[in-house]
Amino acid sequence: MTANRINNINTALIILSCAVAFVIPFELFLFSYAVLGPLHYLTEIGWLHKKNYFTKGKYDFTFLIGLCFALFFFPGLAHLAKDSTFVADVLAFAVLLALIFALVKDRLYRIALVALAFLAVAVVNKSTAYLLLMGIFLPTVIHVFIFTLAFMLFGALKEKSFSGFLSIAVLIVCAASFFIVKPESLHYTVSAYVQQSYFQFELLNFSLINVFHLDALSKTSEIFSSNAGFVVMRFIAFAYTYHYLNWFSKTSVIQWHKVPKKTLFLTLLIWLLSMALYAYDYNLGMQALLFLSLLHVFLEFPLNVVSFTGIGKALTGSNLPTARVVNN
Template sequence: MDVNLTRINYYNILGMLVAACLAIIIPFELVLISYAILGPLHYFTEISWLNGKQYFTLKKYDVFVIGAVVLVSILLKLPYSHAIYYAFGLSFILLVIPDTIMRIIAFVTIVALGYFLLTNNILRTIFGLYLPTLIHVYVFTGSFLLLGALKNKTFSGYLAFFTFLICPVMLCVLFTNMHSTPTQWAIHNYKHFANINTTTLRSKAIDIYNNKASIMLSRFISFAYTYHYINWFAKTRVINWHHITVTRSVIIGILWIASVGLYFYNYQLAIRWLYILSLAHVILEFPLNHRSFMGIGKEMRARFAT
């Protein structure tokens, strides 16, 4: 048994429980604090790590192709959901198809399908709202936990994944009347996340700070974002923090301090900056997300084959 791996899994479980407890007490404040403090450090360090891994694409310059498609979508003023859809589909194509001509044909097919698929309001909402937010911080984080558990076959790994699944359920059924009244600071700055509440609960007029269903949803949002960041920093075996050069560490540190400082200067301006940074890291992680699900499929097939 790998003692270090087991220890990391239990640290992850502890991180989940801490995030869940805080989400119960201060659901609106927690996500804002996590997003402002942990978010920038997560984005800078992950982008740096992904760069060292060639963004998990087949060819060295594939990531620039993804970036170019997103940039063209923005310049053409296409809906936000379209840009995410194209980047997500293209990331998969670049991961599984090495031939350039076949890649072009596959991407044209993706674009053509998108013309019809994205007329559906549900699919537009999934790609435009949920994929860069809750799907990224919860579903994709869960896929990493599950893949790790399947590969390492440890009790602690499966327990961590089970805890990750059960925490949102517990947040919705336990202590439903227990939470602090949102501060004026939280109410003023939660607007960045409010669209998740109003869209999910299908009401633009809902009082998201007092409606019980909205508060439960905000608990989940806070838990998902906070643990997403905790999980990243706990991946010592994957990221090998001690191998990061001093120069790169200093650059990341300066950028992080500057980003956090911007929050104290102008929170709304900082939110816009972090939104761009967050979106960049979401898109750059797409190839890794696809690889994770492919890895889960491979591990599951191996289980059923034996």
């Protein structure tokens, strides 16, 4: 499949995601997160592993896995993991590690930079803005929207593709439309089941509403009944849905036909079991898959670094170190 064809398919997927998000945002998010999400985590981690996670060292990825694993499973950190500041610190440190792993090969420089990264996190972790950015927005909307946009821009700049730039323009216009077009006559009601299932993401919506000054909500439950709540939810549903669809459209990246049968069988089995768990109890499914969800965010950080350095190199013509990334 040609790059132009994939870009055109992506443009259509962007418009489709936008249209559905306008009408049933909460339901679209819950469907995408439960059905598309787990398969995305599994297939992307498999692809990243083949690419050595876009790091300079063979075993760099184990440190990112270790950080994510410790956050969930080390008894000594379990209590700290309930502290949102600690979670933000771990994510910030993981980003800085990814920056080092993707760009620096010399061992002594790495050791010095890791020490500086640790100190940097300790110094800057006092502000509310830091907590919002690293603890709430980074693993959610920044991951699914900003990093996806960067990946698309990197590909379009490399290919010098009009269809690629068109997809990016459509993505930005659709994202902006949720904050510009605010239909209030859709008679949209969020069911009790949907509200209960979305419980663990309420803080994300509430925080976005406050950051963009869309409304002055007094409690998180108002995201299900206010126009500001619907505006933000449309954007979130759109961003997550297209993030997943963008990945699955890249057939030459996943290469289903080249995946070993045992790996493919195990991937599909885990995917089916995860969907069954979500169907049985959505919150239980979300808790069970949370580690896998966050793990793929951690492991994708070096790729995000490569995307941004690639964009910088393409725009400035400089010789920033980048790795080869297949975008179609």
